[in-house]
Amino acid sequence: MKPQHIAPSLLALALLASPAFAQTLAGPALPRGEQQVLKVTRYTDDGSEGTLRWALETNNANPGHYRIELSAIGQAPYVIRPTRELPPIKGPVVIENVDWARNGTFVAIDGGAYVQGPGTRACPGAVPGQYGTNVRTTTKPGLILRDTEAVEIRGLEISNFCIGILVNRASGNLIRDNRIVGNKGGAGIMVTGDDGNGNSTATTTVHNKILNNRFVNNGDAMEMTRGAAFNLIAGNFITSDDKANEEPSQGLEILWGNDNMVVHNHWENLSDGVQLNWGNRNYISGNTFTGNSSAVTLSGTGNIVDGNTMTGNRVAVSVRPQAEPGKDASPGRNRVTGAAVNTISANEMHGNGVDIRRCFAGGSCLPELKGAIVFNVPGLEHGRFIGNRGGGVESDVSKLETVCALDGAVEGCEAAPNHGQAAPALLATLGMAKGAVGVKGEIQGSPNTLYRVELFANGTAGALEAEHYLGFVQVPVDGSGKGQFVYPLTSADAAQAANVTATATSPDGATSPLSTPLVLRR
Template sequence: MRCRLSVVSLSLLAVLPSLALAYQAEPPRHALQVLHVDRYADDAAPGSLRWAINTANQGAGRYRIEIAAVGHAPYVIRPATPLPEIVGPVQIVGTPWAGEGKYVAIDGSAYVTGTGTDACPGAEPGQSGTNVRTTTLPGLVLRDTRGVELSGLEIRNFCIGVLINRSSHSDIHDNRIVANKGGAGIMLTGDDGKGQSTATTTVHNRIVRNQFVDNGDGLELTRGAAWNLVADNLFQSTAANPEPSQGIEILWGNDNTVVRNRFVDYSDGLQINWGNRNYIAANTFTGNSIGLSITGSDNVVDGNTITGNGIGIAVRPQPVSAPNRFSANQMVGNGLPIERCEAGGACVTGQRRGAIVFGVPGLEHAVFVGSRGRGVEGDPAKRARICAGADSEGCQPPPNLGQAAPVLQTVQGKGSARSVRGVVQGVPGQRYLLEVFGNRAANGSDAERLLGSTEAVTDAQGQGHFALTLPATPDIATLTATATSALGATSPLSAPLSLR
């Protein structure tokens, strides 16, 4: 058999020898040269951190900076002035972490002066703290670079602990980020320097296995930050935090993955502001005024444990209602009177609380009660109104496309033949996913345990009837359910149906 090759194949064969030579000519990769930091004085002399960063910046990709234990713990470097911006690729490692489980601290208190949030000015005169636009007084700066690895460090007492600005493919892991009172403990932002977003500049960074304690915002993904991974971190606020805002804020950030983190005692554990397609899964939220506060579109909140918050999931109105999906989350013990409202939270008098609540105001709304940021005033007349009742002019419509909760009607049968029946109201001729949850409390209205799911197709009047066979669950006292449309808009929980 004769083999016939196309012109393209012949062209590829013609260049293969030169490609092979080019590959063979590539110089071998050398091991990274280690720069040893064994002096904590901030004098730029050899052995200091400032010297090591300056040296590594002159040969990006060639160095690993190892910061040794000097003297007895605690190990603390106090820069007297801002450190040089870091040029990657480079590794910066606090070596005591691997051997002793202790961090090397980089402490900003020598030049970040002032009391609390007043020490951290915003971009606008008179504004300060976390909830204002700022990139002021950061500790470590990664700007317009890539491939930086930071580990074994405690970064504390700056306005921003680590600023990752228009930088990608960096790995921030196994650090402790503490008491940074300005923008965030770690800020990933595509900010162009004028407050505008830049796309595809702050992508594919990994923030994993860090402890964030008493930062205003633990972490921010803002102004175009996309395709970043945030996993296995602790975000915690204590009574020492002067502005306990958000564990994570996603502001105009898209396609980020936030998984297996813990969020404790913030105004909002996680707040999404007009971000799209972010995946929030397998996290734990507890003790927050709001566990998750959401605007934007096509965000997925899946398989999280949301317990002991004021509101579990708050879905805020926005100018154009858009779908967000909530699936298989364990929600129990929410509805607590936690009023912590730093640019978030739920402090409006009479605010409804519980597992999933639609229409909760944020700081962009006129009826919001709480701090909008230190020194933030604005024109009250320009703040958004939330539509109520028949009022639909000049106001923001119900969130999540106004998807109504299903109605659980009856439980029939016994034992393994027991089933629940109900109805969902929606768009005619559409398919809906129903998730049914069980609660142990006699009047339980949360979503303590997912019992199963089924589908319903609506008729010409928009009604869809469904039935689900229930597993054997003798400890379950009530049932609740959510409905999710084909567009991915999930409803609040239904009213509970008693099994007893």
């Protein structure tokens, strides 16, 4: 039985990434050949002709009629150092360093001249006294896309701001082929529907594309928050160095963001590769994760983590508990609608359980919580969380939420994620016709429903994870809540597998942890 996937169409991704697609959202722009080119020929920031500030202000007076071109001028390094906030960019407009496409040379926009202070304290949050990567902020950004559409940014290095690129209530923008380095407050790229008061806005922050960028030593590399939806994050490389990064937090945080696609990225050396906080129906597929405290952290509902490779992390998939219906998920924030229900499918997970203790606004640092798929990993809102919640954030355990599985059945504790779906029980190896091998098992589930059981092979008998995806079988559950199955292995899989593990996924998409391994008997 072969693995069954529906891979994202490369043609579709290419069409979504095209400037022409982005510009359909913003209304008419002059054809490229008719646009006036505003060339940045001076790296000073006095606003005179030829500076970046001049080019942005000129474009904003009549967007759609210009493109802005930067290039490597004089001797390296090629750096523009703004002394104050740059004007928000109005689209449609393309802002491109033309030397990147010619020879890979970046022109940098560096915020060190006006983001000054002791580390993350230089980047205050919206709430007085708060600072760092886990607090709501739109403070001290580099490039600003606010209430606009169809801006393309290519070939730049954006460094040392609190937020490298802020996309706020802006749609149809394309950010590609850039280096995003050392932005230490909100994020390297923050895509948010924030209304200015911390509330989400619907339909204002959609169809943005973040493609083929390299993120190095940011606090959060990317954020999709407060209503950001239908955005594409693809082909990016996200990394961090603990010695150079004060708060290596999330590669991508999705907070109240829905229906985003996260495909074919690489995430390493972070607290979380991807962290979902009450975001729904996001699709995370074809990524690689290594060296993270938690490769993917899940809450929200309807999210799918499919076909990823997760090796050398503390936890591959951390499934967080979530507040009961009507209970505040976070004080003063939106209310959630119930327990998390998320699908974890066809991922290859091995070599996890590594002793990585990196928990800045996320990750898993409780000693007993490590491995492939782990339920009830506490988040920042829980008293049992171990790690840095962010500067000035509430840390009094008595004021924080409890986790039933960790704290006992106390009043007001949170519902078990994925309904507490139990793993299958793998019972025996069966001899089958022509020397084939089958795996016999059973599941416990909701009566009179159809479950999906996925099976995985490991190369050593003592392995506990999911090294190689074998395939799946549909299993009817009877009126008593029990279902039985036999999964036939191909001769090639049987020859290479020392043991087999499995997950069960309910009809509404709730996936269990991995089963206890079954050592194959031939």
